[in-house]
Amino acid sequence: MRSVSDLGVRLSGVAVGILLQALAGCSDPNSPGTGAIEVTVTTVGAERHPNGYSVGLDGGAGQLVAVNGSVTVTGLKAGDHTVVLGDIAPCTLNGSNPRNVSVVAGSTTQVAFALSCSGAVSVAGVWDWTERISPPGGYTCSDTGSYAFAQVGPSFTGTSDQVGSCSGFGNVIDNTRSDPLSSGLVFTGDSLRFKVVACVYRGVVSGDPPSSINGVVSCDTLNRPQGTWQAHPGGPPATVTVSPDSLRKLVGDSGQLTVALRDAAGSRVFRRPI
Incomplete structure (x- = not known):
C-alpha cells in the first residue's frame, strides 16, 4: 500500500516534468x-x-x-x-x-x-588635370596641373601642383600653388573622392587600365564655388623650358633656375623625371 507521501513525490515529479517541457518550448523561436x-x-x-x-x-x-x-x-x-x-x-x-x-x-x-569582390581600381601615379571653377557672382578660376597619387588598397593620399588664374571684377589673380591631397578613397563602381585644402573632388575612373577621370568639384569657401575637372595619366613632358636660358655668376655665387614642363597641348605639368 502506497503512502500519501509517496504519492506526493510522484505528483511533484510529474509537475516538474511538465514545467520543464513548457520552458523548453518557450526557448524555441519557432x-x-x-x-x-x-x-x-x-x-x-x-x-x-x-x-x-x-x-x-x-x-x-x-x-x-x-x-x-x-x-x-x-x-x-x-x-x-x-x-x-x-x-x-x-x-x-x-x-x-x-x-x-x-x-x-x-x-x-x-x-x-x-x-x-575585385580589388580597388588603382589610380596610383601621376595624373595631369584641368579644372574650371565658377562661384556664383564671383571669380572664375581656370587651372591646370598634376596630381601625384600614392594608393594603399582603396585609400590614397598625394600632392597637387598647379598653375592658373582666377579672373573677375576686372582683376586677375595668380592661382599657382602646391598643396597636399587627403581623404582619397576609391569606391565600388570605380568612383573616387579626395580633398585638396577646402575643395572636395569627386569623379569616375574610366578605362582598363585607367585612362581618364572626369568629375565635379565643390569648395567650402565664400560663395561655395563649384566646377568640373578632368584628368589623364601623365606621360613624358613634350617640352622643357629653363629660365633664364643663361646665367653668369662669379665663383662662389649662387643662382636660381626655373624649369617649366609642358605636355603636347602646351599645358604645364609637374613631377616628371627629366
Whole structure:
C-alpha cells in the first residue's frame, strides 16, 4: 500500500516534468509547425563592399547582412521558400541566386553564399588635370596641373601642383600653388573622392587600365564655388623650358633656375623625371 507521501513525490515529479517541457518550448523561436532559415555570407575582398548585402525571402523586403556575417529568419511555415541575396555588385556570387530552400518544422535550414569582390581600381601615379571653377557672382578660376597619387588598397593620399588664374571684377589673380591631397578613397563602381585644402573632388575612373577621370568639384569657401575637372595619366613632358636660358655668376655665387614642363597641348605639368 502506497503512502500519501509517496504519492506526493510522484505528483511533484510529474509537475516538474511538465514545467520543464513548457520552458523548453518557450526557448524555441519557432511556433509549432514552423521552422527557420539561417543565411551565412562570406566575402573575399570585402573592402570593396563595406555596406553589406540584403537578404530577401519569398519576394519580401530585404534584411541587411554584413559582408562576412549571418542573419536568421524565424517563424517560417514548413515547406519550400526562396532566398535571394541582393545589392552584390560589383562582386561575383558563387552558385545560384536566388535559391530554393526547404524548411522543416522545428529546425533551422542553413543557406551559405560565397562572394568575391575585385580589388580597388588603382589610380596610383601621376595624373595631369584641368579644372574650371565658377562661384556664383564671383571669380572664375581656370587651372591646370598634376596630381601625384600614392594608393594603399582603396585609400590614397598625394600632392597637387598647379598653375592658373582666377579672373573677375576686372582683376586677375595668380592661382599657382602646391598643396597636399587627403581623404582619397576609391569606391565600388570605380568612383573616387579626395580633398585638396577646402575643395572636395569627386569623379569616375574610366578605362582598363585607367585612362581618364572626369568629375565635379565643390569648395567650402565664400560663395561655395563649384566646377568640373578632368584628368589623364601623365606621360613624358613634350617640352622643357629653363629660365633664364643663361646665367653668369662669379665663383662662389649662387643662382636660381626655373624649369617649366609642358605636355603636347602646351599645358604645364609637374613631377616628371627629366
